[in-house]
Every structure is written in structure tokens, then in C-alpha cells.
Amino acid sequence: MKPLLLTSLGLLLGTSALAQHTGMPGMDMSTPMPAPKAKAKPAAPRPKPKSAGTAPVPPPSPAASSPAESTQPKPAAPAMPEMNMPGMNMGTAADSSGDTMMDMRNSFSKNLPMTRQGSGTSWHPDSSPMYMQMYQSKGWDVMLMYSAFLRYTSQNFNHSQLRGDANFRANTYVMGMANHLVGQRGLFSIQAMVSADALTVGGAGYPLLFQTGESWKGEKLYDHQHPHDLVSALAVGYTYAASQDVDLTAYLGYPGEPAIGPPVFMHRPSAANLPAAPLGHHWQDATHIQFGVATLGVRYRNAKLEGSLFTGREPNENRYSFDKPRFDSYSGRLSVNPSDNLALQVSAAHLKSPEELEPNDNVDRTTASVLHNANVGKASILSSTFVWGMNRHSGSGEETTYSNSFLLESNYQARQFNLFTRLETLQLNYDELLLPAATDEAGHANRQVSAFTLGASKYIAKTKAGWLDLGLTGTLNTYNIDNAALLSAYGKNPLSFEVYLRFIAPRMSMHMGHGGMKHGGMKGMKM
Numbered sequence: 214m215k216p217l218l219l220t221s222l223g224l225l226l227g228t229s230a231l232a233q234h235t236g237m238p239g240m241d242m243s244t245p246m247p248a249p250k251a252k253a254k255p256a257a258p259r260p261k262p263k264s265a266g267t268a269p270v271p272p273p274s275p276a277a278s279s280p281a282e283s284t285q286p287k288p289a290a291p292a293m294p295e296m297n298m299p300g301m302n303m304g305t306a307a308d309s310s311g312d313t314m315m316d317m318r319n320s321f322s323k324n325l326p327m328t329r330q331g332s333g334t335s336w337h338p339d340s341s342p343m344y345m346q347m348y349q350s351k352g353w354d355v356m357l358m359y360s361a362f363l364r365y366t367s368q369n370f371n372h373s374q375l376r377g378d379a380n381f382r383a384n385t386y387v388m389g390m391a392n393h394l395v396g397q398r399g400l401f402s403i404q405a406m407v408s409a410d411a412l413t414v415g416g417a418g419y420p421l422l423f424q425t426g427e428s429w430k431g432e433k434l435y436d437h438q439h440p441h442d443l444v445s446a447l448a449v450g451y452t453y454a455a456s457q458d459v460d461l462t463a464y465l466g467y468p469g470e471p472a473i474g475p476p477v478f479m480h481r482p483s484a485a486n487l488p489a490a491p492l493g494h495h496w497q498d499a500t501h502i503q504f505g506v507a508t509l510g511v512r513y514r515n516a517k518l519e520g521s522l523f524t525g526r527e528p529n530e531n532r533y534s535f536d537k538p539r540f541d542s543y544s545g546r547l548s549v550n551p552s553d554n555l556a557l558q559v560s561a562a563h564l565k566s567p568e569e570l571e572p573n574d575n576v577d578r579t580t581a582s583v584l585h586n587a588n589v590g591k592a593s594i595l596s597s598t599f600v601w602g603m604n605r606h607s608g609s610g611e612e613t614t615y616s617n618s619f620l621l622e623s624n625y626q627a628r629q630f631n632l633f634t635r636l637e638t639l640q641l642n643y644d645e646l647l648l649p650a651a652t653d654e655a656g657h658a659n660r661q662v663s664a665f666t667l668g669a670s671k672y673i674a675k676t677k678a679g680w681l682d683l684g685l686t687g688t689l690n691t692y693n694i695d696n697a698a699l700l701s702a703y704g705k706n707p708l709s710f711e712v713y714l715r716f717i718a719p720r721m722s723m724h725m726g727h728g729g730m731k732h733g734g735m736k737g738m739k740m
């Protein structure tokens with residue numbers, strides 16, 4: 214355990230050091246965009262001759278004209294006015310900066326960059342790459358994200374007679390976000406996400422060694438990652454800008470994501486190329502689909518404090534239904550972005566009866582995370598995430614137990630290829646894995662399990678509709694072989710691999726205004 218933690222922290226510090234040597238707080242991930250050329254102003258009209266005795270009126274000087282009367286772009290501009298939106302221009306081309314640009318808003322603040330927006334109401338670093346399509350229509354800013362992995366996985370292939378599975382599956386999602394200004398200070402937003410997992414993955418989920426959580430046909434799922442619901446998000450939000458520094462936000466979801474943990478793995482740049490969920494998903498970010506969520510938040514500059522009431526029960530086995538809202542659980546989260554390249558959060562939550570098969574078991578969850586981006590060269594970026602999550606299980610007649618999980622993942626996103634890794638360790642028990650134990654105490658005792666994944670992918674097509682890449686991952690699982698039940702079920706050092714085709718929305722080309730923002734400033738960021 215201790216060497217693994219030291220390795221994780223060493224990799225994270227190495228990533229931070231690399232970012233410091235890159236110099237620029239922003240990123241350049243495509244052909245640089247030339248600065249807009251200033252259009253020549255038409256010559257001032259000559260004054261008409263006046264009648265005798267009347268002096269001719271000279272044309273107005275440029276200094277006398279008001280800002281509202283001048284609409285022509287200028288080669289350089291000062292910092293943004295106090296209450297103006299950040300001057301963020303987004304292109305719609307894949308790997309190109311030459312298409313039409315447009316100003317896009319963050320769905321939860323007129324005064325923050327859109328790139329800070331994570332899943333639910335969470336925050337990414339301001340310098341995060343964005344894989345989405347963007348549109349504007351009648352005052353609405355619309356963003357569309359999508360991803361599909363067609364994958365073949367073989368779990369524990371070096372012990373084919375023991376636990377493990379091999380098959381073709383496809384996990385997918387499509388997510389849309391839209392926002393519209395309401396008056397001078399209001400911002401209304403809508404979020405919706407759908408997934409075809411129930412059809413393309415199936416009720417038992419896809420194979421993933423040592424994964425636990427949720428159920429299928431009345432039994433606990435183990436060694437499989439459960440599918441997502443058809444409707445995985447349907448939420449609205451309203452933000453009131455008290456000033457450029459202060460926002461007040463209300464968020465309602467059915468389903469939605471309460472204020473717990475970092476952005477969910479599916480939407481983190483550090484995990485964008487990894488087809489499988491983290492093993493610590495149910496310690497860190499599994500609450501992204503809760504049927505009934507109400508969140509209030511206040512932002513002051515680059516810090517935000519949020520509180521949520523929500524339904525603690527995880528989605529049931531019927532992936533096409535809307536589960537009963539209960540609002541029986543609560544959480545709080547503090548998010549801080551100290552620089553363009555960092556997003557930090559700590560959170561705590563009480564989940565009432567999250568598992569349908571263990572209705573008397575309540576969970577107190579605590580998490581902390583660091584998300585980091587580093588500009589590497591002209592067209593590449595390194596995105597990394599470190600997450601710790603702890604579950605405290607308790608309930609009437611139940612023994613109180615604690616378990617921890619740690620995750621470190623990184624994704625090097627270059628112009629033609631991606632390199633990525635995930636290192637995680639967590640504490641599982643025999644009861645979660647449905648393994649035999651001599652006593653009830655032995656069945657609930659923590660067993661340390663680790664997984665180390667390496668992968669690479671190569672782009673084979675890039676279009677305005679999306680990017681297609683071919684990828685390969687390999688995973689090594691380790692644990693203490695003194696655990697006889699684990700050894701007999703999985704063998705020594707289980708190995709797994711996956712081959713996949715991934716289709717994802719194109720990475721956006723963007724240029725962040727002149728001089729960036731006063732708070733959160735992405736200065737001259739290009740992607």
C-alpha cells in the first residue's frame with residue numbers, strides 16, 4: 214500500500230513539474246489561429262455645404278464616439294469590463310481553427326469560462342480540452358457531447374478456467390447542454406444525457422475484474438461494471454450573478470448529479486480514452502445518476518461551496534424507468550481552482566440505503582481530488598487526475614466498517630495518437646465479491662486489490678462529425694496472495710486486455726479573448 218501511494222504521489226508531482234516548465238497557462242492544440250484583422254473604417258462623409266452665416270460642422274473624431282457606436286473588431290483589446298462575459302471564441306472544426314467562431318457561456322456562470330464546466334455542477338481546470346459540438350440559436354448556447362466504444366475485452370486471460378469473462382460490448386452516451394440569459398443577471402440552463410448501455414452492454418454490464426456495485430436479477434454484480442440508465446441526466450439550473458465575483462446557483466435533477474466528488478470519469482479528459490470505469494467508482498463518483506437532486510451553491514471568485522439533498526438509492530435494475538425520488542440523503546462540496554491548470558475539491562455525503570439488496574446499509578462517503586492539465590508542445594496536452602474516496606458503512610444491526618480507494622490516471626493527447634494510464638488501489642471484502650469466508654468477520658474484512666492499466670490509441674479518421682481512433686489497453690491486477698479465497702478465484706497476477714474503436718465528438722478549436730479573464734483567466738488559450 215505504501216509504495217503504491219508513493220508512486221501515485223510521485224507521478225502527480227512529476228506532472229505538476231512538467232506543467233511549470235511548459236510556461237503557458239493555456240494550451241495550443243491545433244493550427245494556431247491568426248489574430249482577426251481590423252476592418253478598415255469607411256471614410257467619414259463630407260459635411261454638406263451650409264447656408265451663409267452657418268459654420269460647417271466637422272465630422273466626429275474617433276475619441277468622441279461611444280463604445281456602443283463602434284462595432285468593428287480591433288487588433289488588440291484591453292481586459293474585459295467588470296460585468297462582461299469572458300471573450301471566449303469557439304470553432305466548430307475538427308483539428309482546425311479556420312471555421313466560424315462564436316462566443317460560448319458556461320452553463321452555470323456568465324463570468325466563468327465554459328471549459329471549467331464538469332459533469333453536474335462540478336469543475337474542471339480552465340485549460341481543459343473539450344470534445345463537443347457547439348451551436349448558437351436565438352440566444353441559446355447549445356453544446357453536444359457524445360462517445361461510443363465498440364470493444365472486445367478479455368478479463369483474466371492468463372487464467373481462463375478461473376473468474377473472468379470475454380465478449381464484445383459497446384458503451385455509449387450522448388449529452389446535451391443549453392443555456393440562455395435571463396435579464397441582465399440571470400442564466401438558465403438545461404442538461405440531458407442518454408445512454409444505450411441497456412441494449413449494447415446488457416443488464417449484467419461489461420466484464421471488469423474486481424468491479425463491484427449494484428445488482429442484476431436479484432444478485433450483487435461482481436467482476437462486471439453495471440450499465441447506465443437510458444435517461445442518465447435530466448436537469449435544469451438557474452444562476453444569479455450578484456457581481457462578477459459572486460454567483461448564486463440552484464440546480465434540480467431527475468435524474469441528476471449531487472455535489473459529491475470530482476467530475477464523473479466519463480467526462481474527465483484524463484479518462485477520455487479509457488473504455489472501462491474505475492474500480493473505485495462506488496467510492497468516488499458513482500452518484501452521477503440519482504433520481505431526485507436539489508443543489509444550492511455560491512461561488513466567490515475561484516471558490517464554490519455547494520450543498521445537495523438527493524435520493525441515496527442507486528438506480529434499480531430497470532434501466533428504462535424513472536425511479537422513485539426520496540430526497541433522503543445529503544452532501545456538501547468545496548471546489549477551488551487556484552490556477553488555470555488546477556481544479557481541487559473535497560466533499561462529504563450521507564447516502565441512505567444506496568444498495569437495493571442491502572436496505573439497512575447506509576454509507577458516509579468522503580472524497581478529495583486534484584485535476585490537472587499541462588500544455589506539452591504545440592498540439593498536445595497531458596491531463597491527470599488524483600482521487601481519494603472513503604466509504605463508511607453503517608446501519609441498524611450492522612457493523613460499522615471503513616474502506617478506502619485511491620486513483621491516479623493520466624492521458625497524453627497528441628495530434629495523431631493518445632497514451633494513457635490508470636493506477637488504482639482499493640479495499641474490497643469477500644462479501645462484495647461473493648467469495649466464501651469462514652466467519653462473518655472474515656467476510657467483511659478489507660482485502661487490498663490493485664490494478665495498473667496502460668493503453669494507447671491511434672486516430673484513423675478526423676471529421677467535423679467526430680474523431681475515430683483504434684485503441685488497445687492492458688491491465689495487471691495484484692493482491693496479497695496470502696488471501697486464499699482470492700487466489701483460488703482469480704489466480705496469481707490476473708491479466709486482461711481490451712481492443713476498441715472509439716468515436717467521440719471532435720476536440721474544439723478555441724481562442725480565449727485578449728488577456729483572458731480577471732478571475733479564472735485562460736490567457737490566449739488555443740486548442
